Amino acid sequence: MGGTQMHGPYAPFFEEDGVERCRGTDIDVRALVAGLPSGVKDGLRYREVPWSRFCGPYGTADEVPDHLDALRSDGEAADRGLRGLDSDLWHQGGTYAPAALAAPFLVRIAAGSARRRAEILWMLGATARRPHFGDGSRAGLLQTTSPGGMYDTHGYPAHWTVEAVRGVLAADASLLLPLLDDPVPEVRRASCYVLAAAATAPGISAALRDRLAVEDVPEVRASLVPAIAQRARDHHDPRSAAAWARTLWADPGRPAEIRVSAAVAWLALVDDPVPGALLEALADTVTGDVARVMDAVPWIRDVDAGGAGLSRCLVQMLGTDARDVLGIDAAPWPGGDPFA
Known part of the structure; x- marks a missing residue:
């Protein structure tokens, strides 16, 4: 390619x-x-x-x-x-x-x-x-x-x-x-993954949001958030979707995987400086169990199918600030074409 x-x-x-x-x-x-x-x-x-x-x-x-x-x-x-x-x-x-x-x-x-x-x-x-x-x-x-x-x-x-x-x-x-x-x-x-990629069509975004309101499986909940964000990025107003994602990652009452997925979606929707509150939210919610849930999310799995998708994604998005979340010396992760 x-x-x-x-x-x-x-x-x-x-x-x-x-x-x-x-x-x-x-x-x-x-x-x-x-x-x-x-x-x-x-x-x-x-x-x-x-x-x-x-x-x-x-x-x-x-x-x-x-x-x-x-x-x-x-x-x-x-x-x-x-x-x-x-x-x-x-x-x-x-x-x-x-x-x-x-x-x-x-x-x-x-x-x-x-x-x-x-x-x-x-x-x-x-x-x-x-x-x-x-x-x-x-x-x-x-x-x-x-x-x-x-x-x-x-x-x-x-x-x-x-x-x-x-x-x-x-x-x-x-x-x-x-x-x-x-x-x-x-x-x-x-x-979630399939519908998020569809060209313009009525009803998809509303159906994804309706499903998120009732979904109780963590891996599916965490997959609905980037699906909604991708629809907004491609077809609507990414700023409005970013505001919605921010309410999710900033809410300590939300399930941890939703907060993490929403933080990643917010980062992907805007190019604003990363707020300290987002780093704090991630530091509070990224655990080994949550990382395993997130690594099943299709977008995160695309980053690394070997089980390090969330870590690799956060390092690419946050650079050395990722050490505040992951507790590692977050040098830039090798990227590019894995087949090169």
């Missing part, structure tokens, strides 16, 4: 730094997905989609329909389907064009059956975002799309793919919103 050099199988379709040339054509995955007939999507007629027109990480995407067939099965076949989709849609933090074609079908498979629901939602959430590469900075934690063009390893505009997946999530929000009330906490947690 990255760069602006056109190469690979898409080279004949794009000029150097000239991706607008193909906007709206049959090579623009955004236009293709937006134009899929409802009967194709609702009937799971994914074999009618032109998969061969686009490439996954390892070549053509012709096997994706077989993986979707397997995913709708049981047992080992479904596991194989998930592994195959993971290989063909998303690789080393980057989203590939077939992910956008698969997204409307994955939404319907997840909505229609509880089997592998959480795993499907995690896949949708991952493919609807830019490569994060451990970026837990104030500017980067809630950033869904890249400010400039990004291209996959075949030279396709990866930002087009992310936009297309986000569009699918918005168009199909009515299928995803009920999953916020799923009886399985992991599904609710994944639903």
Whole structure:
């Protein structure tokens, strides 16, 4: 991922730094997905989609329909389907064009059956975002799309793919919103991550706030806060959301994981100087148990999936001030692309 050099199988379709040339054509995955007939999507007629027109990480995407067939099965076949989709849609933090074609079908498979629901939602959430590469900075934690063009390893505009997946999530929000009330906490947690990445759509922010008012599982509560913050950052007024987050982290009556999650969200919503009261709130609430809860929050897990996500995020956001929270000599945490 990255760069602006056109190469690979898409080279004949794009000029150097000239991706607008193909906007709206049959090579623009955004236009293709937006134009899929409802009967194709609702009937799971994914074999009618032109998969061969686009490439996954390892070549053509012709096997994706077989993986979707397997995913709708049981047992080992479904596991194989998930592994195959993971290989063909998303690789080393980057989203590939077939992910956008698969997204409307994955939404319907997840909505229609509880089997592998959480795993499907995690896949949708991952493919609807830019490569994060451990970026837990104030500017980067809630950033869904890249400010400039990004291209996959075949030279396709990866930002087009992310936009297309986000569009699918918005168009199909009515299928995803009920999953916020799923009886399985992991599904609710994944639903936060998916809905937060959707393009503009009515009702999502209100539904996330309504769920936060009744949610009693710490990992899910802590995931709802950045989901609400991300919606505000992308679609509304981040200042208003920052004021809301501040009321949460400043309230000693709130559960510790909500205060910590709200403090992180506040830091990601504004570039104001860090107030001493926030450092004090974090010092009072960041314990080993709370860190373990926070490391299950999707945004924090993206910073470090190995169980050090909260620490790494706070060091990136606070610099040496993190020592007041973590009790360590908080030198800047190594960052950047882990695959470099």
